[in-house]
Amino acid sequence: MAKKKAFIPFFYFTSIVFLPWLISLCCNKSLKTWITNWWNTRQCETFLNDIQEKSVLEKFIQLEELFQLDEMIKEYPETDLQQFRLGIHKETIQFIKIHNEYRIQSCTSRQI
Template identity: 40%
Template sequence: MNPIPRSITRTLFRFRTELTSESRSLAIHELEVAKYKASVSLRYLAGLVVLPWVISISFQKGLEPWVTNWWNTNQSPKILDYIEEESILGRFEKIEELFMLERMVEDSLETDSPDPRIENQKKMIQLVKMYNQDCIQIMLYLLTNIMGSLILSAYLILGKHKLAILNSWIQELFYSLSDTTKAFYILLATDLCIGFHSPHGWELLINWIFENYGLAHNERIISGLVSTFPVILDTIFKYWIFRRLNRTSPSLVVIYHSINE
């Protein structure tokens, strides 16, 4: 491990080159490298943002007829018992309550009402159609998210070189800021991820992941994840401050602790 911070060695190297005739060529080279890093990083970052949306839209449109046909002809009883069981029972209770309310209103108005058995059959048919459509959408989202995750993972693995350039570019942008600005952004990020109000955001994120991957809602698992993730992130962040920032920028650590207090 090099005991001298990179900022000091870089400054000494630039000072040495300025004393020689290499300063102009070095400046041109650094400008070209900076442009290349910015161009590659922005394109790669745009791909990370746009690719999931393109995958989601294209796969949903392409797979919907196939999933609908498969579900209507070869649906599994286990899937029927597992996916959205509580949701469908809750909808049935709501429809039954609405039907009873309609019956009470019609009886109070003393109007001629149709046969209750026919109305029950209509409501049940409507409920089955709603349930069937919900199951199709869940299966469609599940397949789309799995395939999207595989494609995105392949994009990250195949683009390791570009990912390294993006990481280097972000680090250079971060270290080019003043210590006060860096402390502000670090404090903002930590408050969003591990702050006092962060558990509600983590709960929404985990619920969204469960819904998109067709997992049944489990309050115990979600509560455990919500209480665990911020602790893990807080430990990683404190280790990062101790390991990295104390060595590269001690003044930033002092400013951060002063603002945090």
């Protein structure tokens, strides 16, 4: 009986000291990595979706314009090809200017 009474305070002391430490250690190991991973993936998705959406829309518009140009060439085969080459050259230069302006704006908006 005396041994049991001597053992009970030691058991309480160890549970008061080590139980919170053990719970904290388990939570840090499991929850910290899960929360960090969740936070990083959510932030990345939000950041990339806006940029990807703009990029996909621009490429879709360019593809649609190329499709319309292809339809025009099929529709009017007797037209002078030199005129089409000049038109394509002018359109290409215009696309490059628009692309450069967009890149400059996106770079300056990231720096701000």
